[in-house]
Amino acid sequence: MSFQPTLFGGSSRLSYDDAMEMTLASMRAYGADHDHWAIAYSGGKDSSATVTVIVHLIDVGLLPPPKSLTVFYADTRQELTPLAIAAERVMVQLRSRGIQVEVVRAPLDKRFLVYILGRGVPPPNNNTLRWCTRQIKVDPMTEALAARIDELEGNVLMITGVRQGESAIRDQRIVMSCSKDGAECGQGWYQQVLPNAKGVRGRIATLAPLLHWRVCNVWDWLRIHAPSERYGAWATADVADAYGGDEAEEINARTGCIGCPLASQDKALDTIIETPSWAYLAPLKGLKPLYRELREPQHRLRKEGAEKLKDGSIAANPQRMGPLTFAARLMALDRILTIQDACNKAAAQLGRPAIDIINSEEEMRIRELIAAETWPNGWEGDEPRADVMLDKVFQDGSVQPLLFRGLA
Numbered sequence: 273m274s275f276q277p278t279l280f281g282g283s284s285r286l287s288y289d290d291a292m293e294m295t296l297a298s299m300r301a302y303g304a305d306h307d308h309w310a311i312a313y314s315g316g317k318d319s320s321a322t323v324t325v326i327v328h329l330i331d332v333g334l335l336p337p338p339k340s341l342t343v344f345y346a347d348t349r350q351e352l353t354p355l356a357i358a359a360e361r362v363m364v365q366l367r368s369r370g371i372q373v374e375v376v377r378a379p380l381d382k383r384f385l386v387y388i389l390g391r392g393v394p395p396p397n398n399n400t401l402r403w404c405t406r407q408i409k410v411d412p413m414t415e416a417l418a419a420r421i422d423e424l425e426g427n428v429l430m431i432t433g434v435r436q437g438e439s440a441i442r443d444q445r446i447v448m449s450c451s452k453d454g455a456e457c458g459q460g461w462y463q464q465v466l467p468n469a470k471g472v473r474g475r476i477a478t479l480a481p482l483l484h485w486r487v488c489n490v491w492d493w494l495r496i497h498a499p500s501e502r503y504g505a506w507a508t509a510d511v512a513d514a515y516g517g518d519e520a521e522e523i524n525a526r527t528g529c530i531g532c533p534l535a536s537q538d539k540a541l542d543t544i545i546e547t548p549s550w551a552y553l554a555p556l557k558g559l560k561p562l563y564r565e566l567r568e569p570q571h572r573l574r575k576e577g578a579e580k581l582k583d584g585s586i587a588a589n590p591q592r593m594g595p596l597t598f599a600a601r602l603m604a605l606d607r608i609l610t611i612q613d614a615c616n617k618a619a620a621q622l623g624r625p626a627i628d629i630i631n632s633e634e635e636m637r638i639r640e641l642i643a644a645e646t647w648p649n650g651w652e653g654d655e656p657r658a659d660v661m662l663d664k665v666f667q668d669g670s671v672q673p674l675l676f677r678g679l680a
């Protein structure tokens with residue numbers, strides 16, 4: 273079950289005060305029906321605003337507190353460094369208020385880079401082949417939430433940072449896309465997928481109390497209000513700065529994993545490396561082109577003939593491209609480690625924070641999986657490379673031989 277705050281009628285542009293008033297109204301209306309609240313937090317702008325607004329409203333007595341409040345931080349291991357650091361600071365502040373904070377991570381073999389380089393699954397490239405959000409964000413969140421619910425008595429409200437600005441008021445619809453209006457990756461999925469996920473189905477409701485906030489309301493909160501003593505002295509200005517500070521409304525950057533293959537541009541990373549203190553992260557710009565390159569045929573295997581499904585029928589895409597070759601995986605591992613080393617050498621010289629998008633445990637596991645000749649389900653590793661010319665097989669099983677076999 274998910275709540276859409278239909279009490280927010282009207283279509284005029286929202287002032288910050290109106291936006292906050294509506295948030296309070298929705299939290300009072302729906303929060304009171306739930307003994308326990310949980311917040312899905314990722315360190316991005318929308319969920320950072322959500323978590324700090326809710327805690328502030330409780331702190332100043334405007335919002336009756338629930339029996340318990342748990343903040344779940346989804347750590348993908350691929351977060352933009354300034355945002356990950358800002359999130360750490362916010363979590364310290366939350367814990368100092370007695371709020372339970374749980375850091376949620378995918379198991380080792382399912383982490384973004386281990387899955388790509390160890391198991392050989394190509395980077396995601398569009399919404400239909402998008403395995404990452406579910407695997408590195410939604411599933412770990414579901415598991416952690418299910419474990420927490422087991423400890424609690426009573427019902428739970430999962431609060432998400434889904435935000436759609438005025439379109440939320442207009443059409444009352446939540447989209448899953450994180451490429452729309454700079455929305456934060458994962459939040460729409462928490463809102464839509466989580467309530468029906470195995471382990472928590474029927475045990476939670478979700479609410480997006482900032483659904484109607486415009487992006488400028490978010491910046492005002494993160495940059496001006498939240499950092500002031502009056503509102504809790506939150507460490508949120510760094511979050512806004514990571515998106516480009518005063519230029520942020522125009523940039524409307526979306527954040528998520530560094531070099532996210534689904535984002536059309538690396539706007540947040542571009543903004544970050546323009547800041548002198550973060551310029552040493554510039555080598556990270558090499559990740560996005562690498563992820564794109566890995567999807568090319570010379571780095572992948574292909575099904576040779578008509579791939580039969582379990583029911584005996586032929587697959588819709590009989591000669592589909594599949595996993596990454598071992599050579600491609602090792603090439604990519606080497607390039608990512610080189611990028612990481614370049615950032616960290618500069619960080620050491622400058623006295624700045626280091627990055628670890630691949631830590632030693634993950635690197636070891638990737639090498640182990642490659643050495644064990646690991647392939648994704650349905651692949652043996654003896655399929656031809658995808659850039660090898662083959663007879664064309666159609667979905668009805670018919671074959672069109674190569675015209676120039678001798679040249680192939």
Ligand code: SF4
Pocket residue numbers: 348396402404405408409450457458527528529532533534535
């Ligand atoms: S930010 Fe991009 S790579 Fe990361 S989970 Fe979201 S869609 Fe996937």
